[in-house]
Amino acid sequence: MNLEQIKHTVEFLKLKGILEPEIGIVLGTGLGNLATKIETNLVIDYEDIPNFPVSTVEMHKGKLIYGKIGGKQVLAMQGRFHYYEGYSMEETVFPIRVMKLLGITSLLISNAAGAINLAYKKGDLMLIKDHVNLFPANPLLGQNEPELGTRFPDMSEPYSLQLNDYLRTTAQEKEITLREGVYVTAQGPMLETPAEYRMLKIVGGDAVGMSTVPEVIAANHIGLRCCAVSVLTDECDPDNLKPVDIAEIIEVASKAELKLTDLFVGLIEKI
Numbered sequence: 001m002n003l004e005q006i007k008h009t010v011e012f013l014k015l016k017g018i019l020e021p022e023i024g025i026v027l028g029t030g031l032g033n034l035a036t037k038i039e040t041n042l043v044i045d046y047e048d049i050p051n052f053p054v055s056t057v058e059m060h061k062g063k064l065i066y067g068k069i070g071g072k073q074v075l076a077m078q079g080r081f082h083y084y085e086g087y088s089m090e091e092t093v094f095p096i097r098v099m100k101l102l103g104i105t106s107l108l109i110s111n112a113a114g115a116i117n118l119a120y121k122k123g124d125l126m127l128i129k130d131h132v133n134l135f136p137a138n139p140l141l142g143q144n145e146p147e148l149g150t151r152f153p154d155m156s157e158p159y160s161l162q163l164n165d166y167l168r169t170t171a172q173e174k175e176i177t178l179r180e181g182v183y184v185t186a187q188g189p190m191l192e193t194p195a196e197y198r199m200l201k202i203v204g205g206d207a208v209g210m211s212t213v214p215e216v217i218a219a220n221h222i223g224l225r226c227c228a229v230s231v232l233t234d235e236c237d238p239d240n241l242k243p244v245d246i247a248e249i250i251e252v253a254s255k256a257e258l259k260l261t262d263l264f265v266g267l268i269e270k271i
């Protein structure tokens, strides 16, 4: 466990002026629009942050944004580290631990995901109520660092019931349809075969994606309440599967992200 590195990065960011963040936000693929709602105090490229994993070409916009939304100090990650890019699980959650030690008390996560539940359509938003971790690893493997959290963290309420209630109320107020369901992970980067989509449904999934769960595990370990919303970008019907077009996935995400932005802004105002 790289506690010293985490603390060093925290000190660096404090010296830069990130002093009182309340809410951390992870913006998923194609979901950077929320950043435009931040009254920005400070933007730091990931590559300028010591110990941050080095970004890959795919993540050209890796930035930490500090500022205000609805009067609250937020710290947003524009771009996340995916396991399929070759980062270790520990690297993928490094920024979550840093944000917690900087002082955030809530974490809001977004992602793009495929709809396994065929009652849900592309462009829909889905509140993640629970998850099934199918990654071959997780960020807590290895020696535990008691300063961060306990050896055997409880996962009976992985997503904060309170934040989920705020999300539902905000969705109602803003007349945004908010589906709910279980998110299952796929290691990626390839998408799934028809047989794999069938399996993911049997396993209990309503949506599938390649991120989020490591971050949620690290958040629970470190005592950070969190919530997560998927933007459903494609419909995973094993009996009628069309080739996935990543450009289309990103386009669907970009269109739906206006709703996501509204939802998160409303949520932040309630926290």
Ligand code: HPA
Pocket: 112, 113, 114, 115, 186, 191, 192, 208, 209, 210, 233, 234, 236, 249
């Ligand atoms: N599978 C895995 N991850 C995804 C998908 C999918 O169908 N769509 C968006 N992210």
